[in-house]
Amino acid sequence: MAVKMHILVCGGTGCSASASHEIIDQLNKEIVAHDLTDFVKVVVTGCFGFCERGPIVKIIPDNTFYTRVKPSDAKEIIEEHIIKGRKVQRLLYVAPDTNKSVSDSKHMEFYKKQLRIALRNCGFIDPENIEESIARDGYAALGKCLTEMTPEQVIAEIKASGLRGRGGAGFPTGLKWEIAAKSRPGEQKYVVCNADEGDPGAFMDRSLLEGDPHSILEAMAICGYCIGASKGLIYIRAEYPLAIHRLQVAIAQAEEYGLLGKDILGTGFNFEIELRYGAGAFVCGEETALIHSMEGKRGEPTFKPPFPAQSGYLGKPTNVNNVETYANIPVIINKGAAWFSSIGTEKSKGTKVFALAGKINNVGLIEVPMGITLREIIYEIGGGIKGGKKFKAVQTGGPSGGCLTEKHLDTPIDYDSLVAAGSMMGSGGMIVMDEDDCMVAIAKFYLGFTVDESCGKCTPCRVGNRRLLEILTKITDGKGTMEDLEQLKNLSQVIKDTALCGLGQTSPNPVLSTINNFWDEYVEHVVDKKCRAGQCKALKKYVIDPDKCKGCTACARACPVSAISGTVKNPHVINQLDCIKCGTCIEKCKFGAISLK
Amino acid sequence: MCGPQIKINEASYRTIKDICASFDNKPGELINILHKTQEHFGYLPEEVQQVVADCLGIPVGRVYGVVSFYSFFTMKPKGKYAISVCLGTACYVKGAEKILDALKSELKISEGGVTEDGKFSLDVLRCVGACGLAPVMTINGKTYGRLVPEHVKEILAEYAD
Numbered sequence: 001m002a003v004k005m006h007i008l009v010c011g012g013t014g015c016s017a018s019a020s021h022e023i024i025d026q027l028n029k030e031i032v033a034h035d036l037t038d039f040v041k042v043v044v045t046g047c048f049g050f051c052e053r054g055p056i057v058k059i060i061p062d063n064t065f066y067t068r069v070k071p072s073d074a075k076e077i078i079e080e081h082i083i084k085g086r087k088v089q090r091l092l093y094v095a096p097d098t099n100k101s102v103s104d105s106k107h108m109e110f111y112k113k114q115l116r117i118a119l120r121n122c123g124f125i126d127p128e129n130i131e132e133s134i135a136r137d138g139y140a141a142l143g144k145c146l147t148e149m150t151p152e153q154v155i156a157e158i159k160a161s162g163l164r165g166r167g168g169a170g171f172p173t174g175l176k177w178e179i180a181a182k183s184r185p186g187e188q189k190y191v192v193c194n195a196d197e198g199d200p201g202a203f204m205d206r207s208l209l210e211g212d213p214h215s216i217l218e219a220m221a222i223c224g225y226c227i228g229a230s231k232g233l234i235y236i237r238a239e240y241p242l243a244i245h246r247l248q249v250a251i252a253q254a255e256e257y258g259l260l261g262k263d264i265l266g267t268g269f270n271f272e273i274e275l276r277y278g279a280g281a282f283v284c285g286e287e288t289a290l291i292h293s294m295e296g297k298r299g300e301p302t303f304k305p306p307f308p309a310q311s312g313y314l315g316k317p318t319n320v321n322n323v324e325t326y327a328n329i330p331v332i333i334n335k336g337a338a339w340f341s342s343i344g345t346e347k348s349k350g351t352k353v354f355a356l357a358g359k360i361n362n363v364g365l366i367e368v369p370m371g372i373t374l375r376e377i378i379y380e381i382g383g384g385i386k387g388g389k390k391f392k393a394v395q396t397g398g399p400s401g402g403c404l405t406e407k408h409l410d411t412p413i414d415y416d417s418l419v420a421a422g423s424m425m426g427s428g429g430m431i432v433m434d435e436d437d438c439m440v441a442i443a444k445f446y447l448g449f450t451v452d453e454s455c456g457k458c459t460p461c462r463v464g465n466r467r468l469l470e471i472l473t474k475i476t477d478g479k480g481t482m483e484d485l486e487q488l489k490n491l492s493q494v495i496k497d498t499a500l501c502g503l504g505q506t507s508p509n510p511v512l513s514t515i516n517n518f519w520d521e522y523v524e525h526v527v528d529k530k531c532r533a534g535q536c537k538a539l540k541k542y543v544i545d546p547d548k549c550k551g552c553t554a555c556a557r558a559c560p561v562s563a564i565s566g567t568v569k570n571p572h573v574i575n576q577l578d579c580i581k582c583g584t585c586i587e588k589c590k591f592g593a594i595s596l597k
Numbered sequence: 598m599c600g601p602q603i604k605i606n607e608a609s610y611r612t613i614k615d616i617c618a619s620f621d622n623k624p625g626e627l628i629n630i631l632h633k634t635q636e637h638f639g640y641l642p643e644e645v646q647q648v649v650a651d652c653l654g655i656p657v658g659r660v661y662g663v664v665s666f667y668s669f670f671t672m673k674p675k676g677k678y679a680i681s682v683c684l685g686t687a688c689y690v691k692g693a694e695k696i697l698d699a700l701k702s703e704l705k706i707s708e709g710g711v712t713e714d715g716k717f718s719l720d721v722l723r724c725v726g727a728c729g730l731a732p733v734m735t736i737n738g739k740t741y742g743r744l745v746p747e748h749v750k751e752i753l754a755e756y757a758d
Contacts, residue, residue: 013725013726013727013740014726014727014728014729014730014742016740017727017730017733017740017741017742018730018742051727051728051729051730052729054729197726198723198724199724200684200685200686200687200689200723200724201685201686201687201688201724201728202724202726202728203724203726203727203728206726207726238632238669239669239722239725239726240726241738276628276629277628277629277632278667278669279628279631279632279667279668279669279670280667280668280669280670280722281666281667281668282723293628295625296623296624296625296626296627296628296629296663297627297659297663298662298663298666299666299667300666314625355687355728357686357687357728357729357731358686358687358690358691358731359690359691363687363728363729363731364729395686398686429686431686431687431690433690437690442690445686445689446686449723452668455666
C-alpha cells in the first residue's frame with residue numbers, strides 16, 4: 001500500500017517552542033499503534049506563517065488545517081480523521097467574523113490576500129529532504145541557467161524582473177550582480193548571503209532558511225555562475241540554531257546529489273557553500289561590517305567606496321544579498337522576468353515578506369504583493385487590533401525605520417511610498433501598536449537599541465545617539481522642555497547627515513518619524529507632563545477623587561513629604577509638585593478614593 | 598610575554614589548542630573558534646583568550662577586541678540555567694519589561710547577574726524570532742512564550758532541583 005496521506009506539522013521556531021515535536025512523536029506513536037505506517041506519513045515542515053494559531057498541523061490531500069494543536073490531540077487526529085475520515089471540528093480555525101469553522105487555509109482571511117513566492121515551499125515540504133525540494137522545482141532553475149543560459153542572459157533576466165534587494169535598501173539585484181560580474185574578471189570572487197537578521201521583531205529570513213534552505217543554496221549557486229564565483233558564504237546569526245542545522249543538512253544533501261561542489265550537473269561549474277556565524281551584533285547586517293566579521297574581525301563598517309563588488313571578503317570582489325532576495329531568484333528564472341514584473345507596483349516588483357507582530361490578532365509571517373495597502377494587511381490579513389483597541393501606528397523598518405499612522409492606511413506599500421511616508425521597507429518587520437503604546441517611549445526603546453548596538457567607530461553614532469537617548473529619557477521622566485524637542489530634531493538631522501554607515505544614518509528615524517506623526521504627544525509629555533498611553537511611569541499622577549474622599553486625613557498623616565492638604569471631613573488634594581509618587585497614600589486610603597492616572 | 602599568566606590546567610589548554618588546530622590556526626576563523634571555545638567552557642575568561650591568541654599568532658588585544666564587540670560572547674560565567682528575556686520590539690510592546698521585572702524580583706538579581714548559588718543567570722536579548730509567541734524568554738535554549746508575570750514563579754519552579 002502506498003502512502004496516501006501526509007500529516008504536515010510545523011517545525012519552525014515558533015511552533016517548536018509550543019511543543020510541535022511532541023505532537024510529531026505522539027502522531028508517529030499512534031500511527032504505529034494503528035498499523036498505518038504504510039498509509040500515512042508525518043512530515044516536519046517549515047513555517048506555515050499563521051504563528052498566532054500555532055502549532056499548526058495540516059492534513060494532505062484534503063488540506064485540513066488544524067490550529068493550536070496539543071500533543072494530546074494526536075490520538076483523535078489519527079483515529080477520527082485518518083481512520084474514519086471525520087475532521088476534528090474543535091481543532092479547526094473559527095473565522096471571527098462569521099463564527100464558522102474553516103478547514104482549508106486558502107479560505108481564511110489570513111491567507112486570502114497573500115501571494116507566496118519567496119515562501120512558496122515553506123509549510124509544504126520537509127526542509128531536511130532534498131527530494132521534496134526537487135519535486136517542487138528545486139534546482140531546476142540552476143540547471144536551466146547552467147545548460148541553457150549564459151551568465152549575461154541570467155543577469156539580464158534578473159534585471160528585467162525588477163527585483164530589488166529585500167534586506168531593506170532596495171538596490172536593484174540584477175544591477176548589483178552585473179557590477180560584481182564585471183569587477184576584476186578571472187579573480188576569485190565570493191557570493192555572500194546575509195542571514196544576520198538583527199532587526200528585533202523580524203523573523204522572515206529565519207523562517208525561510210528553516211522552511212526552504214535549498215532555494216537559497218540554489219540561488220547562491222546561480223549568482224556564483226553569473227558573477228564568476230566558485231565560493232559562497234552564508235553569514236547567519238548564532239541565535240538561530242534550527243536554521244543553522246537545516247542549512248548544514250541541506251548543504252550536505254546538495255553536495256551528495258551533485259548540485260553543489262565540483263562539476264555541477266556535469267557542466268564544469270564549481271560552487272561550494274560554507275557557513276559563517278554571527279555573534280550578536282546588529283551592525284553586522286551592514287555589508288562592509290558583515291564582511292569584516294566573516295574575516296574574524298570586529299564587525300565595524302568601513303566607508304564605501306570601495307563597494308564589496310570591488311573589494312569585499314579578503315579583498316576580493318563580493319556580492320552580498322539578503323536571504324529573501326535569493327529566495328526569489330529561482331522562481332524568476334523558472335517563470336520568467338515578465339511574470340515576476342507583472343506583480344507589484346511600477347518601481348517595486350514582486351512580493352514582500354513581512355513579520356506581522358505586536359498588538360494584532362493574527363500574528364505571523366505573511367507574503368503580499370507590493371502595492372497592497374496597510375489597511376488590507378492590518379484589518380484583513382491581520383484580523384484587526386487585539387482586544388478591539390484603537391489602531392495607533394505600525395512600525396516598519398525596525399530601528400532604522402519609522403512609523404506609519406492612520407493617515408497612511410490606504411497608501412500602497414512599496415519601497416518608495418514607505419520612504420516618502422518617513423519610514424522604510426527595512427527587512428520586513430511590521431509591529432502594530434495600539435492606543436496603549438506611548439510613541440515617545442517607542443522612540444526611546446529604539447534609541448536604547450541603537451546605543452547598545454552602535455559599534456563606536458564614528459562619533460555621530462556613538463555620541464550623538466547617546467545624547468538623543470538622554471533627551472528622550474528626560475522627556476519620559478517628565479523633565480523635558482520645548483528646547484529639548486528642538487534639540488532632538490537638530491541632533492537627529494546631524495547624525496543622519498554625518499554618520500559613517502547605514503546604522504548611524506538611519507538611527508534617528510524612529511525619533512524623527514514619531515516627532516512628525518505624534519508631535520502632540522511629545523508636547524503633552526513636555527508641557528502637560530502627561531503620557532496619554534499611561535506608559536511613562538514618572539508621568540503618572542496620584543489623584544484623589546473628591547466624590548469618594550471622606551476627609552479622614554489618613555493619607556495626609558501618612559504622606560512622608562506632606563504633599564496632601566485638606567481639612568477633616570472635606571476632600572483632600574495632592575500637591576503634584578511635592579508628591580514623590582511613593583504610593584503610601586493609596587495603601588492608607590480605606591475608601592478607594594486615590595488612584596494613579 | 599605580556600598579558601596575564603595562564604591559570605588554566607593542562608587539559609583545558611589542550612582543548613583550546615585542539616579547537617584552534619581544527620580551524621588550521623587561521624586568524625580569519627577567530628569567531629568560529631571563539632564560538633567553539635565558549636561552547637566548551639561556557640564563557641571566555643582572559644586566560645582562555647590568551648591561549649587562543651597564542652595559537653593563532655595574533656595579539657591578545659585582537660581576541661579581546663572581538664570578544665568584547667559581540668554580545669554573544671561573555672567573559673563572565675553564566676548560571677547553571679541561563680535565562681534570557683527577549684526585548685525585541687514585538688515582545689516589548691507586549692509587556693516583556695514586566696516579565697523582566699518579575700524575574701528580577703523573584704531571583705533578586707539584575708540584568709547580567711547570576712544568583713549567589715550560581716543556579717540562574719539573567720540576560721536580555723534582542724529577538725529570538727518567535728514573535729508569534731510574544732513575550733518570550735528562553736532558559737538554556739528552551740523557549741517559553743505568551744508569558745504573563747504570574748507565570749514566572751511556576752516556570753522557575755520547574756528548575757527546582
